[in-house]
Amino acid sequence: MRDEIMREELKEECGVFGIVSREGRASRTTYYGLFALQHRGQESAGIAVSEDGDIHLHKAMGLVGEVFDDAKLEELKGDLAVGHVRYSTSGDSSVINAQPLVFKTRQGTIALCHNGNLANSLALRESLKEKGSIFQTTVDTEVIAALLAGSSDSDLVISIRSVMKELKGAYALIIMTRDRLIGVRDPLGIRPLCIGRKEKDLMLSSESCAFETVGGSLLRDVMPGEIVVIDRSGMKSYPPEEKNEEKLCIFEFIYFGRPDSVMKGQSLYMSRKRAGKILCREVPADADFVCSVPDSGTPSAIGFSEASGIPFLEGLVKNRYVGRTFIKPSQNQREIGVALKLNVLEEVVRGKSIVLVDDSIVRGTTIKRLISRLRACGAGKIHLRISAPPVMWPCFFGIDTPSRDELLGARFSVEEIGRLVGADSIGYLSLEGLIEATSSSGFCTGCFSGQYPLDIEGADGRYALDTAQKVRT
């Protein structure tokens, strides 16, 4: 089981990848693409291919490298493929929920991969059930498939367009039919999806880093509300009827996206570094050196160092083998916790004052223990700087946020947080600073601002839950 200490950050829910390949090695390229997207989900992986009208599927719990071997890839022949990696919350951690899902519908057999979260999925499920639909999984993908299958139009693109009118929330979809790959991004573009090319082959991916990994390159983002159809003859775009402003999840820039990915034309790495610079401008600090909480804090820490002139040093070493499976330290081995993941370089920190930079604080457990270990190793003043604002609100669009009473930012003032985690001073980046750092605009910032890009009053599920918990608090 994944332990709280091992990952106290917010959790992404999925990564998707698809290709129409002229060489016909579609599953193999998808395999490497998923490899590059592994950070978006480590609990299940799957690939579906289309071969002469048949769709073949293999999926299982585990990492991409565990789920597939050479023999399994060999069986997945065909020139169209879609793949998926998934992070699953404990409740539904079953292979039944792994993706791609393959459905036989009146439009033929289709494979679906989805990243995101529908805010109205419970309502949609109920109304579909009323009309006679049955559900075998707990994932939104099945709701989308049921809606598609219910559409009477013979043209799948028209069906998709009409289904999109019913969906409320975040979705980046890849749909594979016998001869086409269709990419769909929600009208607000909350979750990312982009188009890549490798020679004549066209690809779709959650992040551009996958294109480079397979030897290709980024073409452009799928636009909010756009439907993109790729077949053996090329690509066709169906822009949205009415154009919304994009509302890309800003957390992709801060933490989820791999630093070597590009979104909205911006390098995530460079944005994070700029965030560090602005952080230094907004809440400067003086110290012997700037230290990051690796790996996610490093680009901002380097930015902070550049802006402040304070040298950047590595004071913490991350154990690269801390993975999905390991045995949780028992109560009386608490001290083992954070040290399994991060170790202090005593020679670097002893007697030194530190600007400690991380990307965000969610529950605060890790950072608190880390600061206490830094102290035990003789660190002097510790100035904690966070390259994003306090996380204060739940996410309704596919990110697994803890309930508000576990969110430090929702319960305490900035000063209180500093005291709670044991820092000598604390500073968060402002929302404006964060947006400036992206060199762009058009973001969802809901979890920071409480301002969601769409009306979530009627949003179901977790929100209701959260409200209940708020009462409890």
Place this chain on the structure above:
Amino acid sequence: MRDEIMREELKEECGVFGIVSREGRASRTTYYGLFALQHRGQESAGIAVSEDGDIHLHKAMGLVGEVFDDAKLEELKGDLAVGHVRYSTSGDSSVINAQPLVFKTRQGTIALCHNGNLANSLALRESLKEKGSIFQTTVDTEVIAALLAGSSDSDLVISIRSVMKELKGAYALIIMTRDRLIGVRDPLGIRPLCIGRKEKDLMLSSESCAFETVGGSLLRDVMPGEIVVIDRSGMKSYPPEEKNEEKLCIFEFIYFGRPDSVMKGQSLYMSRKRAGKILCREVPADADFVCSVPDSGTPSAIGFSEASGIPFLEGLVKNRYVGRTFIKPSQNQREIGVALKLNVLEEVVRGKSIVLVDDSIVRGTTIKRLISRLRACGAGKIHLRISAPPVMWPCFFGIDTPSRDELLGARFSVEEIGRLVGADSIGYLSLEGLIEATSSSGFCTGCFSGQYPLDIEGADGRYALDTAQKVRT
């Protein structure tokens, strides 16, 4: 992979078991019940339980003893349970098709287990797809669930009754809701389903041997077309509106059913033994001893011996470890084939004339090699006697028959078959004799007589296939 030599008989497709238990150890009893039904399917096993309105499920490829361990059974708490063992044809040998299937519908969450085959499932699928249904599996169970979910009635029994009007074919169903277990048998009663009791607990099972195994006993068969509802307070029966004559698959008596099961009030063992006696009356033979092809031929061989006065001796030993997985002998190890499964007791057969009794001949491969090995071991005259008529027609009701051009009985006269397999004389039991042996009436005898209990003109799938192949021949 299972090899042709290992199992050349017809293949059953499923076994189902369910219980409403007052002690709340429903999954454990179901586990043992499935153990007793393991002969009905060895490729996947699953159990679903209902606990406080939630349905929990575990299923996987493998034998019952492999799929479940103590920890997994512990997790399946609840006082209602249904379980399933499945034989799957190679094409759809995937955990996605394993049962029980659990569906969320407007009637709530239901678990379904199914044994049988719908003759009109393709047509139903197409029409459901037209109405917007999506299908994730290739099993009929999903079709039945989709029809149930489409029914607008709030009373599940009424829905079931109306869905039954659309189903054409063989089905023995157990449906589990949050608080009820519902047993359904098709109007012709083609596949078996019976009711058992263990103290105050009521159970449903494909065969009665499962009741004895768990320490209970058979109450009665579910009647053709009957719906039986079991809850914590007892059992309620909904007889069919119009009563059809039962048409139980006669192959359950001949081969599929465990000899210690009782169907139509008759012991299968005793029926098989009577079949041997009648076989002796119809096609007598003289020899030094009567020998069975173990295990399925033994009861009839003993009956033949009793009727003829010729002593029964074991001349063949079956390797009990020939199982699901083993490596197929290669071309130049052909001779290994039948010997892996059956070995000749040379001391018994040498110089002796033999009445060799088996239950049926499908492709004839095993019996041919067996006779040649008996000859090699010095056997004298071999009089082959089969305790059923020649298998001449495909089955549309859940049994995996080879296509007609592989069915010896469909292509050759009885004498030709005798010559082909190398017997000195051959005799089959007549259909009348077979029915007499059951001490009962009301059977499907389609694969022997070509007379099916329902109009299969429009029957889809395999039939079409078979026709195609006939042309090809």
Place this chain on the structure above:
Amino acid sequence: MRDEIMREELKEECGVFGIVSREGRASRTTYYGLFALQHRGQESAGIAVSEDGDIHLHKAMGLVGEVFDDAKLEELKGDLAVGHVRYSTSGDSSVINAQPLVFKTRQGTIALCHNGNLANSLALRESLKEKGSIFQTTVDTEVIAALLAGSSDSDLVISIRSVMKELKGAYALIIMTRDRLIGVRDPLGIRPLCIGRKEKDLMLSSESCAFETVGGSLLRDVMPGEIVVIDRSGMKSYPPEEKNEEKLCIFEFIYFGRPDSVMKGQSLYMSRKRAGKILCREVPADADFVCSVPDSGTPSAIGFSEASGIPFLEGLVKNRYVGRTFIKPSQNQREIGVALKLNVLEEVVRGKSIVLVDDSIVRGTTIKRLISRLRACGAGKIHLRISAPPVMWPCFFGIDTPSRDELLGARFSVEEIGRLVGADSIGYLSLEGLIEATSSSGFCTGCFSGQYPLDIEGADGRYALDTAQKVRT
């Protein structure tokens, strides 16, 4: 875990098989040979091959069909192979103890497979340790290898001969060097080992049934104390210097050996049947029918029926899927126990008096529950007849006997046993009758008579244990 109910008989410890093959498919033939010997051990399986002087090995816990797949056999190239199946007592159930064991010694690399038990292995281990040997397993095979390696002779056969002088107990060995297969049987021939042929290929096996399974045939038994060397050019025999009378374990005839095996030139099946006849002569009984406890009781039951003229009927059905792994029924599911393995055919037994025949009684648990179930199904008088004498003493030669205070035969008189298990009358075959049944002579009968073929006064390990327990009683 294997449950007491599932296997209350004595436990064999190993099966060995080896071949020098001209076709070079040695591992494949060995695989099928082990398949035929699977009844001699179900907990681990292994094959070693010799290819151009290198020895390759694969072994693991599990059945032959589970341990090997096509790919693994493909890797085991070479024209010499030895294989092993093992039953292991719980204490040492680890792959470290699985065989073959491969040793690098001054004589080169050798693979060893062993069936049997040294009575002086503890003493040998201690004295070898004194001389500096180290032991990594708990199996006697390693002791034998250490002794061989310690022998200064360059000729392996001379080394073996000299090592045999130190070994006290039962052993059937196959030793594979880079170019030879050497079969060795202890001077008393307690454990079986025989030579087979398939065209020009020579084989060694614990039982002859393996030869037939692979398409070959039995040549002869390895003689007690004989060393047999097989290489690509043929076979060479090194008879023992002084000839002892053979003392083959009589339990091989009664129960361990597959009925289709031949030992001492006698068919085990025919011996068992003769035992049933003599049993009828010695302790006759009158009843409506003779019933066996399948499968081991069947040949004797048929023999009893023939001798008595009382018809043989099957009154019990064995669940063929009761296997190695399954979950033990809990305390309050006691009644499930025996029914999982054996079910009563109520229609056969109701109101009938029965001669119930089994091969032996060890702890008596199964037979007691079985008789009580027969009563519950309405059986009348039950005359229990056992085709061997009471088991009263421990075995020191490779068979896992319970301690004396668990052996019914050691604690109670025959009449008391009859009463304890609930039989109306009871009768055991006499030792003389048993030997007569074998149509042969030269047996160890230690566990019946307490007369062991060699002085076990100094025998170590279990004996000491047993003595301790005797005191406790």
Place this chain on the structure above:
Amino acid sequence: MRDEIMREELKEECGVFGIVSREGRASRTTYYGLFALQHRGQESAGIAVSEDGDIHLHKAMGLVGEVFDDAKLEELKGDLAVGHVRYSTSGDSSVINAQPLVFKTRQGTIALCHNGNLANSLALRESLKEKGSIFQTTVDTEVIAALLAGSSDSDLVISIRSVMKELKGAYALIIMTRDRLIGVRDPLGIRPLCIGRKEKDLMLSSESCAFETVGGSLLRDVMPGEIVVIDRSGMKSYPPEEKNEEKLCIFEFIYFGRPDSVMKGQSLYMSRKRAGKILCREVPADADFVCSVPDSGTPSAIGFSEASGIPFLEGLVKNRYVGRTFIKPSQNQREIGVALKLNVLEEVVRGKSIVLVDDSIVRGTTIKRLISRLRACGAGKIHLRISAPPVMWPCFFGIDTPSRDELLGARFSVEEIGRLVGADSIGYLSLEGLIEATSSSGFCTGCFSGQYPLDIEGADGRYALDTAQKVRT
């Protein structure tokens, strides 16, 4: 299979950890200790515990987190434990070679863990075999155990001392008896071993980072030639009779050791950083920024940046999920190779001149492809700087070096190497500079200098091999 691209560096062979624990949770602490040493071996893991005189063992192929789960750790009770992680060369990648090895000897049962390589192991094996020893593994640990067992002394420490006289090469050993943990380091101290404390518990480990991970701290290194005995009452040291100068493998400082480990009182991280500074002094370069090949090149790159004043930037992102198992890109997917592991941050490198720092070059494959990708992303001049001298000679002491004809440093001049890998300029750290960077002395530098700390003329195995290959070249 691990691919050349994934790991082109030299390969460490083992990590060892042991503890005598007062709380009796010895296996659990060992588990976390091995977690911290996972970088020293990823192919097998094992833990042995001593409980009341019995030694229990669990080991298997796989990562620590895969090999152990809670249940397995629970079974490993006891207050003494030793554990091992292993990197294995393909030839002997079998669980038989996994460690700890447990031996029954005249000194009692002992568990052995070993890191290192004996230069005279073949000779020792031969002479032991001559004396009658048998070998079941291919690891040196078994040779050491055989020598120990051959020693006639009843005091294990005296035996160890006398065995050490026969061993030639590198070894860091942990030996566990029923009540003691014994740490042994070869007289030259080639492989590291250190002593740690956690409250009253004493520990042994290959690297000090394991002590911090389990909440303890480093006490001191085991001295070259020292024997350290830890029992429940404390620790006792047996210094070497004659003191050699230490010859610790300098590659531990450069690459093998985790940066947060301390050896010879020096932080490896700080040494690597100093190496970067000296590298700048010795072979300066001018560029827009300093870039490391992560992760191993980073500390030196930061040092180079500090010394030169050229800013440190991350231009490469490492995919953290590139692990043990994945499918090798096929020939026509060559381009995928390096990108799976390392991706270029185009925004950072485009149009910029770069000082590219890595720790060492072995075959040069990775660095060559990496430079070509940097060029493709628009990088300007690339000045390659390596923080160690060219690797020119094989290692005989436990590190898996390719044969000389694959070692770039052995075949080409520095300039040629620069040209071959495509760098605009190239510079290696001098050996003197490297030693200066360690702030210490007493190292083996054999693979750089060809000067080995002991006479390897007679060294067996790989050396002979290498010579042969040299001829071939």
